[in-house]
Structures are given as structure tokens and as C-alpha cells.
Amino acid sequence: MITRDLAALIQRRLSQMPSVVLLGPRQVGKTTLAREIADNHGDQALYLDLESPADRNRLSDPEAYLSAHADKLVILDEIHRAPEIFAVLRGQIDARRRQGREGGHFLILGSAAIDLMRQSSESLAGRVVHLELPPVQPQEFSRQGGDVDLLWERGGFPSSLLAADAEASLVWRQAFIRSYLERDIPQFGVRVPAQTLERFWTMLAHSQGATLNAQRLAKSLDANWHSVMHYLDLMCDLLLVRRLAPWARNQGKRLVKSPKTYVRDSGLLHALLGLHELNDVLGHPIAGASWEGFAIEALIAAAPMGVQPYFYRTHAGAEIDLVLELTPERRWAIEIKKSSAPSLGKGFTVAANDIQAERRMIVHKGDHAFPLRGGIEALPLLEAIDAVKTSMERTR
Numbered sequence: 350m351i352t353r354d355l356a357a358l359i360q361r362r363l364s365q366m367p368s369v370v371l372l373g374p375r376q377v378g379k380t381t382l383a384r385e386i387a388d389n390h391g392d393q394a395l396y397l398d399l400e401s402p403a404d405r406n407r408l409s410d411p412e413a414y415l416s417a418h419a420d421k422l423v424i425l426d427e428i429h430r431a432p433e434i435f436a437v438l439r440g441q442i443d444a445r446r447r448q449g450r451e452g453g454h455f456l457i458l459g460s461a462a463i464d465l466m467r468q469s470s471e472s473l474a475g476r477v478v479h480l481e482l483p484p485v486q487p488q489e490f491s492r493q494g495g496d497v498d499l500l501w502e503r504g505g506f507p508s509s510l511l512a513a514d515a516e517a518s519l520v521w522r523q524a525f526i527r528s529y530l531e532r533d534i535p536q537f538g539v540r541v542p543a544q545t546l547e548r549f550w551t552m553l554a555h556s557q558g559a560t561l562n563a564q565r566l567a568k569s570l571d572a573n574w575h576s577v578m579h580y581l582d583l584m585c586d587l588l589l590v591r592r593l594a595p596w597a598r599n600q601g602k603r604l605v606k607s608p609k610t611y612v613r614d615s616g617l618l619h620a621l622l623g624l625h626e627l628n629d630v631l632g633h634p635i636a637g638a639s640w641e642g643f644a645i646e647a648l649i650a651a652a653p654m655g656v657q658p659y660f661y662r663t664h665a666g667a668e669i670d671l672v673l674e675l676t677p678e679r680r681w682a683i684e685i686k687k688s689s690a691p692s693l694g695k696g697f698t699v700a701a702n703d704i705q706a707e708r709r710m711i712v713h714k715g716d717h718a719f720p721l722r723g724g725i726e727a728l729p730l731l732e733a734i735d736a737v738k739t740s741m742e743r744t745r
Contacts, residue, residue: 350381351378351485351493351495351507351510352492352493353378353382353485354486355480356382356386359371359382359480360386360389362478363454365478366454366476366477366478367445367453367454367476368438368442368454368455368469368476368478369456369457369477369478369479369480370457370458370459370469370477370479371383371456371457371459371481371482372460372480372482373458373481373483373588374484374589375460375529375533376506376507376525377482377483377484377505377506377507378482378485378506379426379458379460379482380398380426380458382482383426383456383458384396386422387422390421390422393420393422394421394423394424395418395422396426397424397426398426398427399425399426399427399428399431400426400430405431408431408434411431411437412437412440412441415441418453419441419444419445419448419453420453422456423455424455424456424457424458425456425457425458426458427458427459427460428457428458428459429460429537432468435468435469435472438455439473441453441455442455442473457469460533460587483505483646484504484506484613484616485500485505486505486647486650486651487500487647487730488647488731488734488735490510491731495510497731498627499627501627501630501640501643502515502616502626502627502630503515503518503616504522504614504615504616504618505614505615506521506522506614506616508521508525509521509522509525510616515625515626516625518616519620522616522617522620523620525617526617526620526621529587530550531543534546534583537587539583541579541580541583545570545572545580546580546584548570549566549580549581549584550590550612551621552566552569553581553584553590553610553612554612554618554621554622554635555635557610557618557635557642558609558610558611558638559609559610560605560662561581561592561607561608561609561610562607563577563578563581581610589612589617590610590611590613591610591613591645591646592608592609592610593609593611593658593660594659594660595607595608595609595661596659596660596661596669596672596674596680596704598704602663602667602703603663603665604663605663605664611642611646613642613646615642615643618639618642622635636687640685640714641685644685644730645670645685647730647734648733648734648737649671649673652738656673656674656675657673658671658672658673659671659672659674660672661700661703661704663700663703666696667696667697667700668697668700669682669684669700669701669704669706670683670684670685671683671685672706673737679707680704680705680706680707681706681707681709681710681737682697682701682704682706682708682709682710683709683711683712683733684697684710684711684712685712686711686713686714687713687714688713688714689714689715689716690713691727693711693721693723697709697711697725698723698725708726708740709724710725710726710727710728710733710736711725711726711727711728712728712729712730713727713728713730715729717729718732
């Protein structure tokens, strides 16, 4: 069992807000975490899995059932199975507020971000906060004695990460991909052939960290531009792909305006590319982009709520892999290098000056921190994660 850092924040938000929506892809550990929270509340918590017919039957009259448990923490798993409940939750929350009840909060779990956020935001405006549970993060795994390279190889889905060996891990990831394409995605009402989505997902894997070329993807898929953008929206909505927007506040530069795309979990990336173990990854041309995406996901997950992630690139070649914007006036510039002894490129310095970055760092795969010229820090990934998490919290 891996202790998740988000658990404490969920508890804190539940003490502050009447409802919390916890987002994350399937099998990432939402249910396990929610059950741990329920255990901490003892008999004052109620867990309902809306994929279970028995639990769905309990909510055949949701208003009466929830009213009977008005003082409890109610956890609703797989809420997409019963979206009509959002309207009932609003009435329940308002009734509990009028009665001055201190308990009676709701923890809502879901796998599709956009629809769930829209439904919950519309129905529970002013009554809900959204949190995302990512796959297991480097600091969580390392703190419990895990090897970060193993996490990079297998990804952060617990069943893959904790598998008995490399073969079992890969088999799980391959089955996960098939299940998502053939069973899970159709459950969200999506009518796209699984084979088409698999080809699209694999094409994104081959272009990990590249700027999006929708026309090229459309041609390869024998589809149109609108279909490609629909597929991308879907994969981002399911929290399986990240679309990293370009930072574009500098109007005096010719900037790249297309987003970059990343398969968010490194283990799924490697499975899509048929890479069985770490040596296969290290010998593949995707290795650098894979490490870049792995580090970017970890740094974004560590950043406090409200920090916006971007990349920066000019047509002249100045580039920053990750821009973390605290406010419109304050930002950090972060370069990612797979090397343990990274060198400093001119393009990064120029780009950091362009955006007036207040802190500049190169995140590398080595074990030691050291300074570089121009006030740039070279940091191992775990130290960089800690720097993002703690320094940004202090300066906000």
C-alpha cells in the first residue's frame, strides 16, 4: 500500500467545503483512497459504488436515502453512472446548511474530467471543490523505499507499479489499454471505434512531447481535422493525455502557438510503444521525451492549486520545457534533461529572459544539485519536486 499525499488535502477540503469531487483515470487508486478516508470516519461514513446494482438500488429514492444519512460523509463512486444525483445533492447540501449540521459532506469520485466538472460546477456552484488524483508520484514512491527508475519504467498505476515482475506489469498495462478502449470509453457514450482510438493514442506516444500537428494525424488516420481534435479532447478529458498550452503573453516574439502533447503516464507510454523494460526504454529514441513527460507530470502535480503550466518556444529556437505561472506577473522556467550532467543551452537562457522568470532550474536524472551560470539551478527530480511544492507555497 502506497500512502498518497493527496489524502491529507482531501480531508482538509472536506472540512472546508460540503462536497469534494475527486477526479482521476480508472485504476489510479481513487476507490482505495476513498475507502481509507471512509475507514478514518468509522461509522460516520457511507461508501456507495454506483456501478453496483445493490448500491444503485439504495438510491432509487436518493433524496429519502441521503436524508436518512444526513450526518455522514457520503462517498459516491463512479458518479457518471447516475449524473441525475447532482441535482439531489444540491438540495441535500442546502438543507444541511439550513439545519446547521457540521457533518454530512460528500466525496464524489469520477473518471472523466470535463463532463463531471461541468455537471458538478453547474449543479453545485459554490458548494464544491475539484481535486485530481494522479498516478503514484516519485516522492510518494521514493519515500517508501521505491526506485524512481522503476516508477518511470512501469508508470504510476498501482497494479502496474507493484506487479511481481516486468512481464506482469506490462501485461497489466496492455490489458488496461484494451479495457479502456473497448469497455470504459464506450460507457461514457463515446462512439469511436476502439481500433481508431488505439492508433491515435499510439501515434501520440510516438510523438511524445512534440507540438501537435493535427493535419498530419488526420492524414495518417484517414480522418478530418475535427475528428482528430475530438479524439484529443476525449483522451485529455479522461486524464490519459496532457495538452500543454504554449505561454503566449510575449507579443514581441514570434511564438509557437500549437500545444504539445504527452501521454501522461510513462508506463502507458512504454506499453503503447511495445517497450518491455527499462533497458528497452533507454535504448529507444523516445527515452528523452519519456523522461521529460515523466518529470513534467510530477512537477505539475507538486505545484499548488492555481499554478498554471505552459511551455515556451519561439520560432528562433528559444525554448522552455515547462513554465509554471504563479500569477500573470510571476513565473518559473524549468528545463528537463535525462542526462545526469546537463549542459546549459543558450536557448533556455534567452527564453527565461523573455518571460522574465523569477526562478530558473534544470531538472536532471542525477543525484546531486549544483549551480550553473546565470543563477540557474541544476536539481535532481526529487529535489525539484520539493522545491516546487514548498517554495511556491511560501511565496504565494
